Amino acid sequence: LAAVKNEVYTKQQADGKYADKAYVEKQAGRIDVTEKAITSTVQKGDIISAINQTAEQIQIDVAKLKINAATIVKWLTATGINADVIKIENGKVTIDKNGITAKMADFFFEDELGQKFSVTPRKNLIPDHDFSHISFNTVNNNFLKIEYSPTWTIMSNPYIEKPVVNNYEPMVNPMRIDLGNWIRFTLFEGVKPGKKYTLSAHFRATTNDNRVNITNKPIMRAVFGKYNGDTPVELGRASKTYNAPSIQTGKIVRYALTFTVPSNYVEGNGYVYIDLFGEGLLNNMQAIAVSGVQLVEGDVPSVYNWDTTHGQLVNGTLPFSTIALGTKDNVIYHNHVNKWNYMNAPLEIISNGEMMAFVGSDRAGLSFYPRGGGERRSYIGHIYNNENRFRIESKDPVATTQSIECNGINVCGGYFGANAGSIHYTNGSLGLGWYFHDGRWNYVDFTNMTSRT
CATH class of the missing domain: 2.60.120.260 (Galactose-binding domain-like)
Incomplete structure (x- = not known):
């Protein structure tokens, strides 16, 4: 079944719209039916569209296919899709101008070994997953x-x-x-x-x-x-x-x-x-x-x-200067000017043994300063370089409400021992009692001391 028409255009009819010379345009519509296929062809000049149908497939060759109807396709393979909205599986995944919406669905990445990975973050039940806490x-x-x-x-x-x-x-x-x-x-x-x-x-x-x-x-x-x-x-x-x-x-x-x-x-x-x-x-x-x-x-x-x-x-390869504990005002921070660390809240150390160690190459101790700065008021520890004695130094008097237990003292500011001002209670050459050193050790008999007022 075929319908053929030839239209002849003169140069004046063409008027530069179709050509600069007269020409003949062939227009034809044709349907070929055989026992194996149905082919329909429409031609207008050099433009041809065709539909070829066999038992296995239908092939459409056309510059533009316009379908003004809801279309159900089982599987679609396309070089490109230009659409306002694409919905997958009854709207489970929707692609529109606002973005991609997935309802109770996931997004996956597949590596070269064929292993799929979800791009949706999930809780990792392994806390130290990169061995950073080792x-x-x-x-x-x-x-x-x-x-x-x-x-x-x-x-x-x-x-x-x-x-x-x-x-x-x-x-x-x-x-x-x-x-x-x-x-x-x-x-x-x-x-x-x-x-x-x-x-x-x-x-x-x-x-x-x-x-x-x-x-x-x-x-x-x-x-x-x-x-x-x-x-x-x-x-x-x-x-x-x-x-x-x-x-x-x-x-x-x-x-x-x-x-x-x-x-x-x-x-x-x-x-x-x-x-x-x-x-x-x-x-x-x-x-x-x-x-x-x-x-x-x-x-x-x-x-x-x-x-x-x-x-x-x-x-510690990426240090931070301040950390807040409990509240934003309770902080431990580092002063980059004097290289000191500061804590603005009391600290309680709970242990059943040695709780704190001060380690220095030749000296270490604990200092006390007025709040807000100023000179040091007191110091406890090994104060001077390479000195093997523990000192308590203070610009203020030192008082205690309890007794002090020691083996001996020096009341002249020097070392205790064979030095002037040393005094202790011991079992010496003259028996048990008090001994005082003022150039040599002397036994002090407190029973014969003169009382003065």
Whole structure:
């Protein structure tokens, strides 16, 4: 079925609108029907639109397709979409001029390994996730030995890498672990029976003590249990071994382990062990670095932020000048002019032993100044350089309401002993009694002293 028309335009009719010469424009509408396809074509000059329909597909070739109706499409693939509003899954996700609205939905990022991460922040149940609260000392030029961790249980001797160890991708406090040197975090609260949680951590290759680059297959494990009295009883576990990070690239990889807490887990009387270790031994040239540990509720990890600010504040590389305790007016602050620290509220130290130590290279003590400044009024301690005597010096008289116990005194301001002015009560050459030194020791018999008024 076809309809064809040729329109002839003279030069005057064209009038420069269609052409600068006379021409013939062909107009045609055509429908071809066969047992396999239906093709409809409309032509106006050089402009042609066509619809080709087969059993498998319908193809539309046209410069512009205008549909003035609600359109239901099962799947749409497009080079570009220009729309005022796009709604997905009955409005669960809406894109309009005001932005993107997601109703009870999430946004995900997928890495090169195919692991999805939620970009929505979630509470991390691992408090010291980048090992910033761990104290350590130097082992050598490459590693730091862990001395104490308030949250992680240190198994044997995992070390913290120094930043100068290798040219690998940097991490915050990368900890070298293997099968024999590993870490455990014990979680006592925050998880509920029957719920899903996802453990994730960042791993990369590391070096041995001789700075030879090595790697290992990381293992993450979650062990669930309860207490029978003081005895832990295991209820189940989830564990997975992952591919070893690349030695050649030194890139960080992030792995995740999703698990479900057993239904018989007892809140308040349960525990979850979070274990991080490697498949091989350091002695066999197998170890990995780990940091950035995260445990969140749900079946996908959340995007992790390598924020070094917290760690730098804790370890002192990024100091702050003032901290408020309790209220904004109760502060501890540092004076950058005289290098002194100040506290504007009383301090109570509770302990059952030595409570405070004053440490100096050759002298140390405690001073008293008038409020608002002025000269020092008194001083207690080792005042003078390299003097092995404890002094109490004051510009004011010293008074006490209680008795003073001592072995002897010097009332002339000098050292007690074989110096003038020394006096003490002892069992001397003339028996038990008082002895006074005025160039030599003299026994003082108070019973024969003359009383004067």
